[in-house]
Amino acid sequence: MRAWLYLIAAGVAGAIVTTPALLVFFLLGGTFEDALFAALATLMLVSGLMVVTMRDIIRCGLAMIVCFLALAGIYVLAGATLVAAAQVLVYVGAISVLVLFAIMLTQSKAGPSALVFQTQRAPATVAAIVLAVVIGVAVTATDWHELATRVRIGANEVARVLFDQYVLPFEVVGVLLLAAVIGGVFIAKREPDQT
Amino acid sequence: MGLADSLDAYLVLSGILFAIGTFGFLARRNAISMLMSIELMLNAVNLSIVAFGSFVAALRADGSVIALMVMAVAAAEATVGLAIVIAIYRNRKTPLVDEYDAMRQ
Numbered sequence: 001m002r003a004w005l006y007l008i009a010a011g012v013a014g015a016i017v018t019t020p021a022l023l024v025f026f027l028l029g030g031t032f033e034d035a036l037f038a039a040l041a042t043l044m045l046v047s048g049l050m051v052v053t054m055r056d057i058i059r060c061g062l063a064m065i066v067c068f069l070a071l072a073g074i075y076v077l078a079g080a081t082l083v084a085a086a087q088v089l090v091y092v093g094a095i096s097v098l099v100l101f102a103i104m105l106t107q108s109k110a111g112p113s114a115l116v117f118q119t120q121r122a123p124a125t126v127a128a129i130v131l132a133v134v135i136g137v138a139v140t141a142t143d144w145h146e147l148a149t150r151v152r153i154g155a156n157e158v159a160r161v162l163f164d165q166y167v168l169p170f171e172v173v174g175v176l177l178l179a180a181v182i183g184g185v186f187i188a189k190r191e192p193d194q195t
Numbered sequence: 196m197g198l199a200d201s202l203d204a205y206l207v208l209s210g211i212l213f214a215i216g217t218f219g220f221l222a223r224r225n226a227i228s229m230l231m232s233i234e235l236m237l238n239a240v241n242l243s244i245v246a247f248g249s250f251v252a253a254l255r256a257d258g259s260v261i262a263l264m265v266m267a268v269a270a271a272e273a274t275v276g277l278a279i280v281i282a283i284y285r286n287r288k289t290p291l292v293d294e295y296d297a298m299r300q
Binding site for chain 2: 024030031033034036037038041044045048049051052057060061064067068071074075077078079080082083086087090091094095098099102103105106107116117118120121123124125127128129131132135136139140144145146147148149150151152153157158160161162166169170173174176177179180181183184185187188190
């Protein structure tokens with residue numbers, strides 16, 4: 001019985017993701033890449049909404065992985081393949097595992113999710129919608145002098161820029177990461193005298 | 196149509212994702228949920244940087260480089276943030292931020 005429920009849920013999820021793509025492809029006359037963009041954008045936004053609204057926080061973490069994967073697909077569509085690879089390595093591989101471990105370390109059985117949201121959720125909703133509308137209006141009203149089509153940026157080109165004019169920031173980021181790792185270990189370490 | 200070929204589509208998408216992250220940060224009670232919302236907001240910003248990089252001729256590879264730097268800094272932030280949450284959890288036995296009221300009393 002539960003297997004049928006999961007199958008139906010998977011079917012509904014697939015329909016939600018593919019409907020905008022089919023709309024774009026057949027009704028609006030977009031190319032295959034446009035349909036792919038619509039599908040990935042829908043997947044990303046739906047899983048992003050699931051991250052902030054679901055009650056079970058483990059499922060929030062899993063939805064966050066889906067959101068990051070869809071975003072990696074959008075990076076590929078935008079032409080930044082190296083950033084997409086780094087997105088999968090860093091976010092899907094590392095940060096998601098870190099977040100899932102932190103969730104498992106901090107969940108208590110006592111009151112798992114009696115109240116998921118703060119009391120200010122209504123103002124927060126209004127603020128988020130206003131923010132989205134303002135950003136959308138500002139973005140569409142501005143002339144960015146952009147190219148008519150996107151350019152594909154290869155790893156070679158990124159490496160030349162990264163190790164030529166961005167060498168100092170690159171080294172500073174390396175030192176920052178080292179400091180963050182040492183600091184994280186120090187903060188999360190259990191003190192010997194307590195507990 | 197040209198949805199994948201317009202900068203506005205990417206930027207509006209990133210704006211919506213940023214707004215979702217803002218809502219999560221303001222509305223959730225769990226500290227780790229708030230950190231996940233921050234990750235969503237950082238990813239939205241990264242998406243707009245990548246989009247600028249591939250659509251503005253003067254930026255090209257610089258956009259990708261800056262996005263990679265943002266990713267590294269976000270990883271550092273996640274490490275320290277989650278370590279702080281775990282350290283607080285060890286003292287207060289709860290991950291809910293509205294019960295962290297030691298400095299209010």
